[in-house]
Amino acid sequence: MLTETIIKFTSSSEVKPWLEDKTNSILSPVHFQAKKLRDDMKLAIQGVDDVSKMLLDNSTREIERRNMKVYNRARALNKLAHLFVDRLKKLETPEEISYDTLNRYAQEIQKIFIVFDIDIKNWFPRISPFFIMDRRRFQTVYEKAKQTHTFLNDFLTKEYVKTKTLEEAFSQLNELQNVQTLQGAIGVEKDQIKNERLPVETDIADLEQKIEELKTKGPIDALNTVNNEICNLTNELKNTIRHLQKPFIKMQALATTGGGGGVTPDELTRINLYLDTPFDALITEKDGYPELREILEKLQRFLAEDKLKLKDEKSRKAEQLVNEIIKNNSLCQIQAKAVELAKSRDQLMASTSMDETKRILASCQQQLEQLKARKTSIEAHEAVKENAYNEAVDKISSLKRTIEKNILSSTDIKVQIP
Numbered sequence: 121m122l123t124e125t126i127i128k129f130t131s132s133s134e135v136k137p138w139l140e141d142k143t144n145s146i147l148s149p150v151h152f153q154a155k156k157l158r159d160d161m162k163l164a165i166q167g168v169d170d171v172s173k174m175l176l177d178n179s180t181r182e183i184e185r186r187n188m189k190v191y192n193r194a195r196a197l198n199k200l201a202h203l204f205v206d207r208l209k210k211l212e213t214p215e216e217i218s219y220d221t222l223n224r225y226a227q228e229i230q231k232i233f234i235v236f237d238i239d240i241k242n243w244f245p246r247i248s249p250f251f252i253m254d255r256r257r258f259q260t261v262y263e264k265a266k267q268t269h270t271f272l273n274d275f276l277t278k279e280y281v282k283t284k285t286l287e288e289a290f291s292q293l294n295e296l297q298n299v300q301t302l303q304g305a306i307g308v309e310k311d312q313i314k315n316e317r318l319p320v321e322t323d324i325a326d327l328e329q330k331i332e333e334l335k336t337k338g339p340i341d342a343l344n345t346v347n348n349e350i351c352n353l354t355n356e357l358k359n360t361i362r363h364l365q366k367p368f369i370k371m372q373a374l375a376t377t378g379g380g381g382g383v384t385p386d387e388l389t390r391i392n393l394y395l396d397t398p399f400d401a402l403i404t405e406k407d408g409y410p411e412l413r414e415i416l417e418k419l420q421r422f423l424a425e426d427k428l429k430l431k432d433e434k435s436r437k438a439e440q441l442v443n444e445i446i447k448n449n450s451l452c453q454i455q456a457k458a459v460e461l462a463k464s465r466d467q468l469m470a471s472t473s474m475d476e477t478k479r480i481l482a483s484c485q486q487q488l489e490q491l492k493a494r495k496t497s498i499e500a501h502e503a504v505k506e507n508a509y510n511e512a513v514d515k516i517s518s519l520k521r522t523i524e525k526n527i528l529s530s531t532d533i534k535v536q537i538p
Contacts, residue, residue, distance in 0.1 A: 164265035172204035286530035303512035
């Protein structure tokens with residue numbers, strides 16, 4: 121059993137010289153003939169352009185003579201010659217020879233000649249019998265150009281097309297080298313961006329650790345501890361005086377819409393404070409909370425007189441709590457602790473160490489935001505490069521497989537590009 125031979129290259133740069141050596145005898149004659157036909161076609165088109173300009177010049181002279189027998193035909197021929205020259209002016213002859221460039225060139229000429237044929241058929245009979253020699257001369261040159269185009273087109277469809285796949289392989293090899301060069305450049309840029317990102321991430325981690333230490337140590341941590349204790353004490357206080365909430369709301373209503381009942385504006389403000397922020401209300405009282413006592417004494421009277429219209433159970437619980445607060449001083453310990461915590465809080469907040477810590481913390485947080493913004497920008501740039509790199513990798517892989525396929529199709533030789 122015969123084993124299929126596969127030519128394996130160590131690098132993609134070896135493929136092109138090898139393929140050139142293998143196919144030189146095939147492509148060189150084809151390219152030589154293609155260049156010759158391209159040059160012949162260029163000369164033929166130049167001839168049509170020259171003879172079109174001759175029609176333009178001769179018709180212009182007849183127009184200037186104002187011979188009424190010839191005038192209208194001269195104007196028609198002048199307009200037609202202008203069209204011929206303008207169309208040919210847009211035609212570009214390819215510098216680089218390949219099947220694709222030459223085929224596009226032949227197709228563009230075909231389009232121009234189709235329109236020329238229509239114009240000649242429609243307009244030359246109308247110009248008769250004038251400019252007969254000029255028209256014959258144009259027709260001779262034009263027919264010769266059409267014949268040259270036929271030669272070019274036959275060559276493309278019968279001979280050059282056979283080497284199209286092989287020629288594409290060379291073009292793809294050039295593209296492969298370009299994409300590989302681009303991939304290498306993108307890889308270098310990726311490494312540079314990574315080297316830029318890593319120290320930023322280190323700085324971010326260091327700052328986050330420093331910020332965490334500032335928050336969990338020193339005056340800020342002490343303040344957080346005090347605030348937590350204040351929060352716990354506030355919840356305890358709210359729970360302790362919870363049976364006063366409904367009576368206080370009733371007292372507010374009585375004070376604002378029910379004739380007052382003897383509740384002063386200051387007392388109404390104090391009631392609002394106890395309802396909203398009982399901790400602040402208690403620490404702003406003097407020892408023994410005299411303002412609250414006065415309010416509770418009035419509340420006792422309202423309860424006895426049933427002015428608040430409370431349910432029996434709520435009235436009983438409120439009266440019981442009022443007695444405990446007034447007679448048993450049940451809020452004194454809470455008030456003392458609250459005042460102590462408020463004092464500690466205020467001292468911490470007003471301390472120079474707190475000011476310095478806040479200043480450092482604000483500076484660190486500002487730096488952290490700037491670094492995170494920079495990291496985001498770097499990561500976005502890195503993502504763009506990563507996508508471009510991956511696209512180049514996919515393109516390289518696709519080109520290699522296509523080149524291998526085209527070489528096999530053109531030469532019956534199986535190759536493997538690494």
